[in-house]
Amino acid sequence: MAILNILKEGDEALRKKCREVEEITPRILRLLDDMHDTLEKAQGVGLAAPQVGVLRRIVIVEIDDKKYEMINPVIIDKKGKQEEIEACLSVPNKYGSVVRPTWAKVRAMNRNGEIYEVEGEGLMARCFCHELDHLDGILYIDKAKEMYDPEDIEEA
Ligand code: NI
Numbered sequence: 001m002a003i004l005n006i007l008k009e010g011d012e013a014l015r016k017k018c019r020e021v022e023e024i025t026p027r028i029l030r031l032l033d034d035m036h037d038t039l040e041k042a043q044g045v046g047l048a049a050p051q052v053g054v055l056r057r058i059v060i061v062e063i064d065d066k067k068y069e070m071i072n073p074v075i076i077d078k079k080g081k082q083e084e085i086e087a088c089l090s091v092p093n094k095y096g097s098v099v100r101p102t103w104a105k106v107r108a109m110n111r112n113g114e115i116y117e118v119e120g121e122g123l124m125a126r127c128f129c130h131e132l133d134h135l136d137g138i139l140y141i142d143k144a145k146e147m148y149d150p151e152d153i154e155e156a
Contacts, residue, residue, distance in 0.1 A: 004038045004052040009091045011053075015137040018048075018055045020072045024113050028058070032069050032111055035060050044089045046127045048134030051090050059108075059131040063124055070108035073132055076117070077105040078125070085153065086130060086140045095153050096144030100126045 007013055021028060031054060039047040039062055049058040059070045080102030085095050104125040107117045120128050130140055141147065 001037050002034045003041050004034050006038065006042060006047075006051050006089050007053055009139065009141070011090075013050055013053050013055065014090055014134070014139065016050060016055050017137055018050055018057045018135045020057050021109070024071070024109075024111060028056075028071070029111060031056075031058065032060065036062070036067075042089050045123070046131040047089065048131045050134055050137070057135045059135065061124070061127050061131060063127060066124070068108075068118060069111055070106060070131075071110070073106050073108035073128075073135075075104050075128065075132060076107045078129075079103045082122070082126070083145070084123075084126060085148070086126065086144070088130070088140055091139065091141055093150055094141070095148040095150070096141055097146050097148075098126075098130075098140050098143050099145065100129045104128045106132070 035047050045063050046061045049056045057072045061068045078101035082102045083097055083099045086098045087095050103121050105119045106128050109115055
């Protein structure tokens, strides 16, 4: 278990399209464990492998007691529109309002190689979309309608 370095905006790894995982190796399992440690330390709700410099289609999402490991995840259905403030561990001290679906369904593989589907609403749907975008080199700042500094948020 280890805390990994989270890459920041400007690092070209964050702009690459990630490759699918073909086989779940001990290295992939270790990466998942390290991503959990890293996300916990950073107190975030989601982390994608390219944020720690690994260009593979892997995402973890942890909101309250719901924790998902998603290997080769795909959004297979979505509904609605919500505009809320979003942030990213790779873009520190910034916030932006982004339109996302209110509900999304993801199909992914777990660490045992089993395919599963999960639905999320509200923050969970937002997080699925934000993290999956990372796998295609997309940051939320590309989609943000407005950007804010932390002091703007505190006043709101
Ligand atoms: Ni992010």
